Amino acid sequence: MSDFTANSDATPQEARFGDYFALLKPRVMSLVVFTAFVGLMVAPAGVPPVEAFTAILFIALGGGASGALNMWYDSDIDRVMKRTAGRPIPSGRVSGGEALSLGLWLSGISVVMLGLAANWFAAGFLAFTIFFYAVIYTMWLKRWTPQNIVIGGAAGAFPPMIGWAVATGGISIESVLMFALVFMWTPPHFWALALFMKSDYDEAKVPMLTVTHGRPHTRKMIFAYTILLAPVAIATGLTAIGGPVYMAAAVVLNVIFVKGGFDIWRRSEEQAVADDYKTEKKVFRFSLLYLFLHFGALLVQAGLGAYGLGGW
Amino acid sequence: MPITETHEIHTRRLGRNVGVALTLMSFVAIVFALTISKISNGNPMEAFDHAVRPSITEPEAQ
Structure with a gap:
C-alpha cells in the first residue's frame, strides 16, 4: 500500500538530493563560511580545530536554513521572475511545505549544535541572524521598502560577528x-x-x-x-x-x-x-x-x- | 514484499537515499569528533542532571 502511494507521487520532475541542497543557497553559504571563518581566526582567543570546524559548519548550515525559509516564503515571487523560475519550489520539484520544514529543522539543529560546539551567545546570535533574514528581511522589508537591500544586508553581515563570538563569547x-x-x-x-x-x-x-x-x-x-x-x-x-x-x-x-x-x-x-x-x-x-x-x-x-x- | 526485492522506487530514489545516509553518517562523525575534542581539551564530562553530583560541586571556601 505504501509503495503504491509513493509510486503515485512519481513525476518526471521528482526532487533529487541536489534540489534540497539548492534550497540552502550554496553560493550565499560560501560568503558566510569565509567571513565567519575570518571572524573566528582573527579573534584574540584560540579555538581548537575540531570545534572551530564544527562551529563554521553549523553557522553555514544556519545560513542555509534561512535560505530555505526565504525560498519557501518567496516562491510566489520566484515563480514570476525568469531568473528564479527554475528554483526547486517554483519548478515543482520540491513542495513549499518540504522547504519550510527543512528550513525550520535545520535552523533548530544549527543553533543547538553551535551552542554545544562553541557557546550559547554565538548560538543566540545565529538564531537572531536566521530570524533577521527570514522574517525581518524576507517577510517584511523585501516587499515593503526600496531600502530592502540596505537593511537586509545586515543578515549577510552578521557571520563574521558570529565567528568572533565563537572564539570570544562576546562582541x-x-x-x-x-x-x-x-x-x-x-x-x-x-x-x-x-x-x-x-x-x-x-x-x-x-x-x-x-x-x-x-x-x-x-x-x-x-x-x-x-x-x-x-x-x-x-x-x-x-x-x-x-x-x-x-x-x-x-x-x-x-x-x-x-x-x-x-x-x-x-x-x-x-x-x-x-x-x-x-x-x-x-x-x-x-x-x-x-x-x-x-x-x-x-x-x-x-x-x-x-x-x-x-x-x- | 520481501526486503531483498528491489522496487522501482528504490532505484528512482537511490540518489536521495544515499545523500541522506551520507549526511546522517557525517553528522554522527561530527558529534563524535566534537565530543572527543571537548573531552581532550579538559571540558567536564558530567553536568547537572537533577541529582546531586559531588564530583561537579565546587568545593566550599574554607
Whole structure:
C-alpha cells in the first residue's frame, strides 16, 4: 500500500538530493563560511580545530536554513521572475511545505549544535541572524521598502560577528567593524548588479531602488555608499586586528572602489547601454574581489601575528 | 514484499537515499569528533542532571 502511494507521487520532475541542497543557497553559504571563518581566526582567543570546524559548519548550515525559509516564503515571487523560475519550489520539484520544514529543522539543529560546539551567545546570535533574514528581511522589508537591500544586508553581515563570538563569547569593536564592512559593502555591490541585470522585480511587485527611484538615483547612491564604506574599512585597520598589510590593501582597494562608484555616478543610461554596461559590470566584479581581499588581508595579518610580524 | 526485492522506487530514489545516509553518517562523525575534542581539551564530562553530583560541586571556601 505504501509503495503504491509513493509510486503515485512519481513525476518526471521528482526532487533529487541536489534540489534540497539548492534550497540552502550554496553560493550565499560560501560568503558566510569565509567571513565567519575570518571572524573566528582573527579573534584574540584560540579555538581548537575540531570545534572551530564544527562551529563554521553549523553557522553555514544556519545560513542555509534561512535560505530555505526565504525560498519557501518567496516562491510566489520566484515563480514570476525568469531568473528564479527554475528554483526547486517554483519548478515543482520540491513542495513549499518540504522547504519550510527543512528550513525550520535545520535552523533548530544549527543553533543547538553551535551552542554545544562553541557557546550559547554565538548560538543566540545565529538564531537572531536566521530570524533577521527570514522574517525581518524576507517577510517584511523585501516587499515593503526600496531600502530592502540596505537593511537586509545586515543578515549577510552578521557571520563574521558570529565567528568572533565563537572564539570570544562576546562582541567587540573589531567584530562590529567587520559587520559594518559587509553591511556597507552590500548596497553598492547589489545595486551595481541591479543596473545591468534587467530583472523583472517590477512584475513581481518587489520595490527595487532602480525601479522606485530611477537609475540615476541608484547611480548616485552607489557612489555615496562607496564613500561611506571607505572609512569603515580604514577604521578596521586601526583596531587590534589591523596592521600594515591590511591597511595597505584597504587603502588601495577603497581608492579603486570609490573611483568605480564615481565612474558609475558620472555615466548616463545612454552611455551605459552603448557599451553594454561595461563600467557597471567591472565595478560589480571588483566588488566581489574587494570583500574577499579585505577579509583575506585580515587573515594574512592574523597569520603574520603568529610570527611576531602582525599588528601595529 | 520481501526486503531483498528491489522496487522501482528504490532505484528512482537511490540518489536521495544515499545523500541522506551520507549526511546522517557525517553528522554522527561530527558529534563524535566534537565530543572527543571537548573531552581532550579538559571540558567536564558530567553536568547537572537533577541529582546531586559531588564530583561537579565546587568545593566550599574554607
